[in-house]
Amino acid sequence: MLVVICLVCEILILPSKLHHDPVRSLCISGGTHGNELNGVYLVKNWLKSESRRCEIQRNSFQTHVVLTNLRATEQCVRFTDVDLNRQITPENLFSTEEKGSYPYEIQRARDLYSQFQDGAGEKAVDFWFDLHNTTANTGPFFIMNHTQGPFPLHLASHLRIKFPEIRIMLLTPGHFEKLHFGESEDKEWKQDQAISKFPTGSVSNIGKEGFTLEMGPLPNGILNASMFNLEKDIISGVLDTVDEFNNGKEFEGKEIEVFRFLGVVHYPTDENNEITAMISPDLDGNDWKPLHPGDPLFMAFNGETTVYKEHNVVWPVFINEAAYFRNNIAMAVTRKEKIVVPALKLKATQP
Numbered sequence: 001m002l003v004v005i006c007l008v009c010e011i012l013i014l015p016s017k018l019h020h021d022p023v024r025s026l027c028i029s030g031g032t033h034g035n036e037l038n039g040v041y042l043v044k045n046w047l048k049s050e051s052r053r054c055e056i057q058r059n060s061f062q063t064h065v066v067l068t069n070l071r072a073t074e075q076c077v078r079f080t081d082v083d084l085n086r087q088i089t090p091e092n093l094f095s096t097e098e099k100g101s102y103p104y105e106i107q108r109a110r111d112l113y114s115q116f117q118d119g120a121g122e123k124a125v126d127f128w129f130d131l132h133n134t135t136a137n138t139g140p141f142f143i144m145n146h147t148q149g150p151f152p153l154h155l156a157s158h159l160r161i162k163f164p165e166i167r168i169m170l171l172t173p174g175h176f177e178k179l180h181f182g183e184s185e186d187k188e189w190k191q192d193q194a195i196s197k198f199p200t201g202s203v204s205n206i207g208k209e210g211f212t213l214e215m216g217p218l219p220n221g222i223l224n225a226s227m228f229n230l231e232k233d234i235i236s237g238v239l240d241t242v243d244e245f246n247n248g249k250e251f252e253g254k255e256i257e258v259f260r261f262l263g264v265v266h267y268p269t270d271e272n273n274e275i276t277a278m279i280s281p282d283l284d285g286n287d288w289k290p291l292h293p294g295d296p297l298f299m300a301f302n303g304e305t306t307v308y309k310e311h312n313v314v315w316p317v318f319i320n321e322a323a324y325f326r327n328n329i330a331m332a333v334t335r336k337e338k339i340v341v342p343a344l345k346l347k348a349t350q351p
Contacts, residue, residue: 019347020151022246023126027064027116028056028235030131032085032203033323034072035220038228039131042235043067058239060246064125068112068203071104076221078323080104085130088113088205116206127152128207129238131231134216135322137285139165140234144211145200146170146260150341152211153258154251157341158241163234167288168258169317169334171200216287220322245346253343259288259315259334266328268298268306276300279320279330287317291333298330 028046030039046053046065056063067073071080081103092106093113102110118124140163142156156168204210215231218224245251267275280296290313291297298306308314314333318324321331 018150018342019345020149020245021126021347023061023242025062025064025125026127026129026239026242027066027125027207028129028131029066029068029203031067031069031073032130033078033083033132034069034074035076035078036131036133036218037076037221037223038133038215038218038231040067040073041223042131042228042232056235056239058243060243061126063239064116066112066115068130069105069108071108078220082106084108085203086201088203089201112203113206123206123208125207126209127242128204128210129235130202130204130210130212131235132212132214133218133220133227134214134318135219136216136287136318136320138214138216138287138317139167140213140215140230141167141169141317142211142213143169143171145205146172148209150251150344152209153256153339153341154344155238155241156211157254157256158251159234159237160256162237163230166234168256170258170260172261173200248346250346251341251344253341255338255340258337258339259317260337262314262333262335264324264329264332265297265316267330268300269328273328275328277306280305283316284320287319288315290314290336291316 028043030036030041030043032039034040043065044067046056047067053063053065056065069079069084072078072084082105084105087106087109092102092109116123116125142152142159144152144156153168156166160166160168202212204212213231213234215227218227241249268277270276277298277300280299282296283291291308292313293308293311295308296305297308300306312335315336316331316333318329319331321329324330
């Protein structure tokens with residue numbers, strides 16, 4: 001039986017023109033998942049020497065690099081106890097319990113947050129850039145929290161000029177694996193001020209703003225030279241664009257294409273929670289392509305096809321992602337939209 005639940009995402013309405021503070025510090029992280037090796041080895045390379053770090057330094061801001069999940073990286077596994085990319089939450093970061101009582105990734109989340117905060121206990125990194133790989137056939141894409149302002153959207157949109165294959169995914173606040181597609185369309189999501197600072201629990205939430213760069217398809221535990229070099233070029237493009245903005249470049253208002261996350265779809269399972277079907281070969285590998293009502297969705301082990309039965313067209317992504325199989329997640333689904341991002345200028349600094 002296929003269990004699906006529906007989630008409606010809040011639409012962010014932005015004013016027609018905004019100003020943004022200069023970016024003074026930016027952090028690039030890799031190894032949040034220890035078996036996603038392109039990010040791991042990009043960061044390791046930069047950490048080896050000052051001369052290698054020169055390629056990510058820019059005059060107008062300081063660039064930090066950090067290997068986030070040290071144990072998982074050493075063991076070449078996604079995580080050792082719990083997924084680090086879900087642990088940047090108020091209950092983990094501000095708990096008064098003894099540090100040693102936590103699973104390793106929660107301890108590491110607390111350490112990272114402490115490392116990158118100022119003397120007042122506030123976030124000290126202006127922009128956080130977390131590097132990931134996926135086994136799904138996605139190509140490169142940015143994931144960002146949809147409640148952020150226009151700056152990350154402008155960065156991502158500007159990169160699409162040079163890399164038109166890049167897509168932009170807007171993620172809904174909440175726990176990714178628990179945001180199911182198909183239930184109630186009037187469900188309200190309320191957050192207090194503390195939670196709003198860490199909306200998705202992801203590592204990029206350590207910064208004041210930020211996003212994730214996903215690259216796929218790449219199997220876990222290996223490197224791919226072409227994808228490694230493309231990822232390096234995209235990172236360089238982001239750093240150049242931030243530097244240009246700090247030096248007075250104005251982002252013009254524009255309409256951009258985004259894919260708004262709606263939820264996840266689970267595999268059909270039996271009474272013992274064993275999956276009973278695979279992703280249809282007509283769908284597998286077709287990330288970002290429209291899935292229409294009546295299109296093949298799953299193929300049972302006896303060869304029978306289950307079709308997509310919802311009423312609206314969706315655009316699946318993370319199809320057959322290996323890391324989600326343990327949670328019986330077959331894919332995420334998104335809605336393709338055009339949104340208007342207002343013009344953005346550098347805020348004048350006080351003399």
